[in-house]
Amino acid sequence: MTTTDLRATPEVSQGLDNPLEIAGVTFTSRLIVGTGKYTTNQIMVDAIRASGAEMVTVAVRRVDLDRTKEEAILHHLNPQEFFLLANTAGCYTAEDAIRYARLARAAGFNEFVKLEVIGDDETLLPDVQATVEAARTLSDEGFKVMAYTNDDLVTALRLEEAGCVAVMPLASPIGSGLGVVNPYFIREIKRRLEVPVIVDAGVGTASDACVTMEQGVDGVLMNTALAAADDPVRMAHAMRCATISGRLAFLAGRMTSREIAVPSSPRVGMLD
């Protein structure tokens, strides 16, 4: 299968779903993937292609002046093929996150940034106050800020007010693979915000991606679930299917669940 085949999502072309639009940019895939922690660059590229994702996250780091060739992600990922979303991962203050975002923008690809300000080293939970502060500054500077945050509604509202083009609550802590620990708050955030809500972090396996999308959110972002799978390429296919499945199930509207059985076949017409 080619990349084109995977991205030509019949769900959108058949009118079953609309494309995802973030700050005027349209994506047919609702799955966004990271590029970190893969055992080889080839597996990374194969997995990303299998996922069907168009938007991929990258980090900003010092060039290792002793060995530059292997680690530069753009030696392996064609920026014409993927929409690069630079992150501010590793930043613990608003000031640092702003600095990294500006460096990323100077690379000249786009104005988008995945804003991430970590507040606690052990859980990697966000410093929401610093995130809102950085979001405001960066939005004022013309950045299209997609902010990683926790599953707190009030923070999500503040981030939207600050000018974020997408708000990205976590499903559970980064790299934990615990899935959606609080579907109710994810739904509340989606219900109250006008900008796209992308669930970012915590997805472990395909059912987690499916459950995430069933909450009605606009997309899902993951990295470790693919990179740390025994077979990242196969898991990427699974995540692609699960993301579409969850999205369509949400749009379809599920049946009402009951705690009693209701037969699917007629009770009448049985033989004596």
Added chain:
Amino acid sequence: MNSTKRIQVRLNGKDRDVTSGHTVQSLLEAIELNPLAVVVELNREILDRNRYSDFDIREGDTIEVVHFVGGG
């Protein structure tokens, strides 16, 4: 002009002796980096990559050269 004169700069967190007379552009070339594939911060100021030749490297400068790596 003494072309062998060396100055000390801080480059990506390490003290380095470099030949004096470099611009940012020529320094990147000297350390075999493609100027179009990196972003440079000189004394905390992010430089326009089309103007790397306009910035001279001076004694005591702090230079950060960054690029994109894998991340989530």
